[in-house]
Amino acid sequence: MKNKVYFLTNAGAIELGEAPAEAVVHEVWEETELYVVPKKLLGVFGRKDFRYQYPNGHQVEYNVFMFDCIIQSGELSPIDNETDELQYFSPSNMPELALHYNGEVGERMESKIHIDKMLPNDWDQVREIYLEGIATGNATFQKEAPSWEEWDNGHILDCRIVASSNGKVLGWAALSPVSSRCVYSGVAEVSVYVSQTNKGKGIGSLLLKSLIEISEQKGFWTLQSGVFPENVSSLKLHYKLGFREVGRRERIGKMGGVWRDTILLERRSNEVGVN
DSSP: OOOEEEEEEEEEGGGTTTOOHHHHHHHHHHHHHHHHEEEEEHHHHHHHHEEEETTSSOEEEEEEEEEEEEEESSSSOOSSSSSSSSEEEOOGGGHHHHHHHHHHHHTTOOEEEEEEEGGGHHHHHHHHHHHHHHHTSOSSSSSSSSHHHHHHHHHHHSSSSEEEEEEEEEEEEEEEEEEEEEETEEEEEEEEEEEEEEEESSSSHHHHHHHHHHHHHHHEEEEEEEEETTTTTHOOOHHTTOEEOOOOOOEEEEETEEEEEEEEEEEEEEEOOOO
């Protein structure tokens, strides 16, 4: 028998008509290439991070399902064991985890995550999250955050959003034009940033999903993104939402005197620009 492990997945990963246990099997395989067999449902937890309101007012409440699983095939890597849709917990983490959720579930369920248009007064919090991304060394070639005026001029007005809860910005996403030529008017560059304290909670997925929806409403047919190969969680997020790898741009720019590669990704709309 393989080692016993615990996996947690949120309801956003569950397809219509799919049982939670089936979703865990599919998500674990997709994210880790492990085949697991769920043995026991340990609990269903509510989290404010998974209560989401779309711009049109539609609300969805996500729940978190935790299963006792047995690994049947594959090897669990201790690196990158957390993604937007799935988290791994060893048995030794369970007591602390249970106390954390059981102690906070009542309070946490009172909050919602809202996706709203980014406004100028959001900039201070947006800038702080941007600076956190810069500090990781794997989010952007930028060394410092621009002024609001510079950022505002470089991003599309109708395609900039924030995820917030209780007045606090948790992450943001925006589009910037790739060219001034009219033939590329429906092509834009994606930026998605989530605060470091809110990583692994599905916020990146909510932001990118919403940005894709808004971009199509505004007539964009292709979205592209340049991601450092070391930024595995960002790559997985883009792949999950329909982006494909166009290619690897080798030694495309220097950071701290070191040449860095980027992965060029793109998503072609099935609804816009089809005729």
